[in-house]
Amino acid sequence: MNGNKEGTYFGLSTPLGRSATATIRISGYKSKGVLNKITAGKLKNPKHKNTSVFDIYNKNNDLIDNVLITFFEAPNSYTGEDLVEIHTHGNPVIIDMVYDTLFELGLRLAEPGEFTRTAYLNDKIDLIQAESILSLINSNTKEGVGLSLNNVSGSLSKKIKKMRSNIISTLGFVEYELDISETDNQRETITQAHKNIKNLLLETSELISTAKYARIKTIGAQIVIYGKPNAGKSTLFNSLLNYDRSIVTDIKGTTRDTIEEISTVGNHSVVFIDTAGIRTTEDPIEKLGVKRTQEKVSTADLSIHMVTSVPKKSKLKPKNNITVLNKIDLLEKSELNKVKNNKNLVCVSAKNKMGIRLLLKRINKELDLKTQNKTTNQITSPRQEQSLKNAQNELQRALECKEDNLEIIAHHLTGAIKAFDILMGRTSPDDVLEGVFSNFCVGK
Ligand SMILES: Nc1nc2c(ncn2[C@@H]2O[C@H](COP(=O)(O)OP(=O)(O)O)[C@@H](O)[C@H]2O)c(=O)[nH]1
Numbered sequence: 039m040n041g042n043k044e045g046t047y048f049g050l051s052t053p054l055g056r057s058a059t060a061t062i063r064i065s066g067y068k069s070k071g072v073l074n075k076i077t078a079g080k081l082k083n084p085k086h087k088n089t090s091v092f093d094i095y096n097k098n099n100d101l102i103d104n105v106l107i108t109f110f111e112a113p114n115s116y117t118g119e120d121l122v123e124i125h126t127h128g129n130p131v132i133i134d135m136v137y138d139t140l141f142e143l144g145l146r147l148a149e150p151g152e153f154t155r156t157a158y159l160n161d162k163i164d165l166i167q168a169e170s171i172l173s174l175i176n177s178n179t180k181e182g183v184g185l186s187l188n189n190v191s192g193s194l195s196k197k198i199k200k201m202r203s204n205i206i207s208t209l210g211f212v213e214y215e216l217d218i219s220e221t222d223n224q225r226e227t228i229t230q231a232h233k234n235i236k237n238l239l240l241e242t243s244e245l246i247s248t249a250k251y252a253r254i255k256t257i258g259a260q261i262v263i264y265g266k267p268n269a270g271k272s273t274l275f276n277s278l279l280n281y282d283r284s285i286v287t288d289i290k291g292t293t294r295d296t297i298e299e300i301s302t303v304g305n306h307s308v309v310f311i312d313t314a315g316i317r318t319t320e321d322p323i324e325k326l327g328v329k330r331t332q333e334k335v336s337t338a339d340l341s342i343h344m345v346t347s348v349p350k351k352s353k354l355k356p357k358n359n360i361t362v363l364n365k366i367d368l369l370e371k372s373e374l375n376k377v378k379n380n381k382n383l384v385c386v387s388a389k390n391k392m393g394i395r396l397l398l399k400r401i402n403k404e405l406d407l408k409t410q411n412k413t414t415n416q417i418t419s420p421r422q423e424q425s426l427k428n429a430q431n432e433l434q435r436a437l438e439c440k441e442d443n444l445e446i447i448a449h450h451l452t453g454a455i456k457a458f459d460i461l462m463g464r465t466s467p468d469d470v471l472e473g474v475f476s477n478f479c480v481g482k
């Protein structure tokens with residue numbers, strides 16, 4: 039991305055292909071002139087938010103298409119610049135002709151994300167909102183769309199702003215104390231600062247904890263299948279997907295890489311991950327595979343531990359984990375009855391597709407529980423999570439400061455403000471000063 043690009047640019051806002059209509063957006067100061075030219079003078083002075091039907095022409099005055107044109111006047115548009123939307127018939131040949139005409143009029147093609155970047159640079163939206171627009175478009179579930187839309191509207195930004203101004207006012211009275219240092223007040227100041235910081239830490243960690251839910255809701259839950267070689271992981275993976283994606287053999291070490299496929303379970307979007315069986319091996323490729331498996335298990339939203347014999351109770355990991363006993367088709371009836379009553383297990387025959395529906399039901403239930411988070415504001419990007427973790431780290435260090443270290447508290451509070459500024463995509467040290475003066479009345 040390049041923040042210094044100039045000129046008027048355009049791009050196709052809808053997917054390329056055949057459809058009833060397609061939308062080409064134009065943003066920049068030349069927009070009005072372009073409308074005048076392509077409509078052969080019919081649309082000279084477009085009005086803000088006006089939509090009308092026009093014939094549009096190329097430079098030789100050949101008709102290109104009959105289109106719908108909407109005009110948005112700066113600064114009241116998505117980008118903050120003059121903005122045009124041309125809705126043509128959805129045929130790539132027509133799109134090509136419009137492109138050629140716009141090039142001839144001196145316009146350039148937009149860079150990826152440039153409309154939203156311009157909106158951010160023109161202060162129409164902050165960085166969180168910009169990211170939320172992306173997650174709104176990419177969300178795979180209804181809930182993901184809902185929470186992204188909530189963030190686009192600025193609800194999360196508002197919360198972050200409030201937290202940031204709480205840090206600024208805390209820094210304000212810590213610095214005030216530093217300036218007019220009366221040791222009598224120092225204890226009081228520290229107590230108040232600690233109280234504020236503790237509250238902020240609570241809010242920060244609450245937001246950080248939403249990252250996982252948000253990922254499940256927008257992109258989909260990562261569900262990793264792991265276990266010993268030949269447990270039937272790849273067979274289960276294929277059964278869950280309902281087609282033969284992974285190679286299945288009776289040779290140990292067949293799967294050496296992780297294989298991921300998107301699917302749905304109930305209302306949830308999921309990514310099933312087949313992995314290399316966990317064992318000690320000398321094969322360097324398989325070794326890497328085993329390492330990858332371990333990484334995936336540690337970051338997954340849910341893991342399926344595949345076994346072929348009932349594990350000891352101590353080996354069962356109930357958190358984020360479903361233990362699946364496979365190959366029940368090989369069990370005697372009496373043995374089968376015994377394991378079927380074991381509530382800690384889901385019994386399947388991956389090969390014969392027995393028990394798969396029950397397993398899917400169980401996965402659905404686990405994901406329902408995980409996404410039941412009622413927090414209004416949820417973060418949706420790893421960048422947001424990382425910035426918040428940086429802020430959390432600074433706040434934690436400010437809290438751990440000893441009494442006579444007001445300067446160090448101030449230093450870490452400043453660090454936390456910086457992390458919040460990065461989170462929102464702004465840096466304005468002047469705000470700190472303003473916060474100091476707006477919160478204090480020296481005359482008192
Ligand atoms: N009898 C029986 N064999 C199975 C079952 N599931 C998998 N297998 C067999 O076990 C072997 C290993 O399966 P695979 O899915 O490659 O195991 P992975 O190494 O864990 O991925 C293959 O020969 C499969 O056909 C099952 O439910 N019953």
Ligand SMILES: [Mg+2]
Nearest residue numbers: 271272292293
């Ligand atoms: Mg396998």
